[in-house]
Amino acid sequence: MARTTGSDGEKTEAAIREAALELIARLGFEAMSMRQLAGQVGVQPAALYRYFPxxxxxxxxxxxxxxxxxxxxxxxxxxxxxxxxxxxxxxxxxxxxxxxxxxxxxxxxxxxxxxxxxxxxxxxxxxxxxxxxxxxxxxxxxxxxxxxxxxxxxxxxxxxxxxxxxxxxxxxxxxxxxxxxxxxxxxxxxxxxxxxxxxxxx
Amino acid sequence: MARTTGSDGEKTEAAIREAALELIARLGFEAMSMRQLAGQVGVQPAALYRYFPxxxxxxxxxxxxxxxxxxxxxxxxxxxxxxxxxxxxxxxxxxxxxxxxxxxxxxxxxxxxxxxxxxxxxxxxxxxxxxxxxxxxxxxxxxxxxxxxxxxxxxxxxxxxxxxxxxxxxxxxxxxxxxxxxxxxxxxxxxxxxxxxxxxxx
DNA sequence: GAATTAATTGAACGTTCGTTTTATTATTGT
DNA sequence: ACAATAATAAAACGAACGTTCAATTAATTC
Structure with missing residues (x-):
């Protein structure tokens, strides 16, 4: 699979930010893994790097x-x-x-x-x-x-x-x-x- | 090498506690590695586990x-x-x-x-x-x-x-x-x- | 409708992590 | 002097980490 139907960069970035805030607040920044974050957003880890290097x-x-x-x-x-x-x-x-x-x-x-x-x-x-x-x-x-x-x-x-x-x-x-x-x-x-x-x- | 001259359990534990406080305060608990801590104490990582499981x-x-x-x-x-x-x-x-x-x-x-x-x-x-x-x-x-x-x-x-x-x-x-x-x-x-x-x- | 761009997947890379195991030496008790 | 024990070193384990890369599909542009 690759690009998914209805995918939208703006929405994805907003979803990443919100999920990251929640996870970092709960677990701490170092304790949160990019894989966890991707899972919460509903996306593969690599997709995160399109928005944040x-x-x-x-x-x-x-x-x-x-x-x-x-x-x-x-x-x-x-x-x-x-x-x-x-x-x-x-x-x-x-x-x-x-x-x-x-x-x-x-x-x-x-x-x-x-x-x-x-x-x-x-x-x-x-x-x-x-x-x-x-x-x-x-x-x-x-x-x-x-x-x-x-x-x-x-x-x-x-x-x-x-x-x-x-x-x-x-x-x-x-x-x-x-x-x-x-x-x-x-x-x-x-x-x-x-x-x-x-x-x-x- | 193994046990070193002058080594003492009580002193080592106190050194571990103090070094850990300093490192965790500066880097955060998750960011501090046991290897770093061992290095600060001047001991091998495995030695830490004699004092804290x-x-x-x-x-x-x-x-x-x-x-x-x-x-x-x-x-x-x-x-x-x-x-x-x-x-x-x-x-x-x-x-x-x-x-x-x-x-x-x-x-x-x-x-x-x-x-x-x-x-x-x-x-x-x-x-x-x-x-x-x-x-x-x-x-x-x-x-x-x-x-x-x-x-x-x-x-x-x-x-x-x-x-x-x-x-x-x-x-x-x-x-x-x-x-x-x-x-x-x-x-x-x-x-x-x-x-x-x-x-x-x- | 073809070409281009945007968004994402899936797999992999090398590194570092916490921890365990085994062997070795210093110290202590007899 | 010798056994027992305490303290450490050295090496290794599998797992998880952040990140990269190539391939693939959806949306957009012309």
Missing amino acids: TKEELLYALMCEHMENLIASWGEVRPATGSEKERPAGRLAAFVENHIRFHLSRRNATHVSNLELRSLSEERLRHILGMRSQYEGELRRILADGQRDGVFRIDDVALTAMAIIQMITGVIVWFRPELRLSEDEVAANYHTMTMRLVGAET | TKEELLYALMCEHMENLIASWGEVRPATGSEKERPAGRLAAFVENHIRFHLSRRNATHVSNLELRSLSEERLRHILGMRSQYEGELRRILADGQRDGVFRIDDVALTAMAIIQMITGVIVWFRPELRLSEDEVAANYHTMTMRLVGAET
Whole structure:
């Protein structure tokens, strides 16, 4: 056999990406074999190499897409200049809410992007970390502005930013959709904790 | 050649454990080969199997030791009943400080225990998660007591416990000894943030 | 409808993996 | 000194790995 009826490059690539996210999130990148991945997609191993030249490039592509989506997501909800919500407290609230919703809706991709950085070559790692730093810079800016305006009580902006990022990203470690708390409740709860953490008046 | 001069089982096992922690933390468990590990220890691959029957049992042993150490460490610093520090705020302070110092002094083991759970069999995973849950239960208890006494303002004890754990464990992700902040400063900073997070009066 | 291109199969390549087996030497106990 | 045991080396096992290559068929273009 060779080309199969109804086969379509775009659909196949999307199927590979989705299956890879699921398998890497569950088994880990090194533990997932290209044969397993092909099996999940319903294709022969060799077919994968039409879309991604190496296993590592596949991982890199997944991470790039995730980070680009994350940055774009924040770009869309970031409060407009001049709006009431432009002040630090409003921006921080928007940042936390977007972060939690984004990550809860992409658990697999988040696990991959957070846990498999070790499998990237030095150059690709730098690129991903650069995007991550850009995203975290948005939070640092918010914290610094709030500190300057006297609405936040923060000892160390960089340290606080890392603490908040760790805290709000950690939601995907324990949150299960079938649990007692809804996504809305979780987001509200993290928002409250974040505001207290930075000493904002409620 | 066979047995080498000065060879000693206890020393060899300790060397294997230490080298394994370093390699797994850097490369990941699946990416580390037994040959690499043997090379790092300065021994032939077959010698490893005198101490650990399989690669997975080695990982399991490392994780068990780490979790047991963590629980024992808290057991030693936990404020005695009847002391001034027995009240929730004092206990929480002790918990956070111990947690941060413990993890900063065992970065490799912490990375292994947090990132490689996927490589454990179901039964062993259950055991490790049981110990982790026991440890986290100590924090939940502190939070619940503080909530009951009205000294903490907490919406959801379980969620808050997870948020705090994620936040204070996350320190090992970014902290580097050569950075501008000392271990003491970092611990103090996290303590302040935690107290604000739970709405404790300062 | 023929030529071209896109998508995939099936088989294979060389390498590396975790692990086992057997032999050999150092150390310990008597 | 000699037996018993502990610690290791050396070599090998089959299996699985990422990847490549040639062949084959479906879809598209002209």
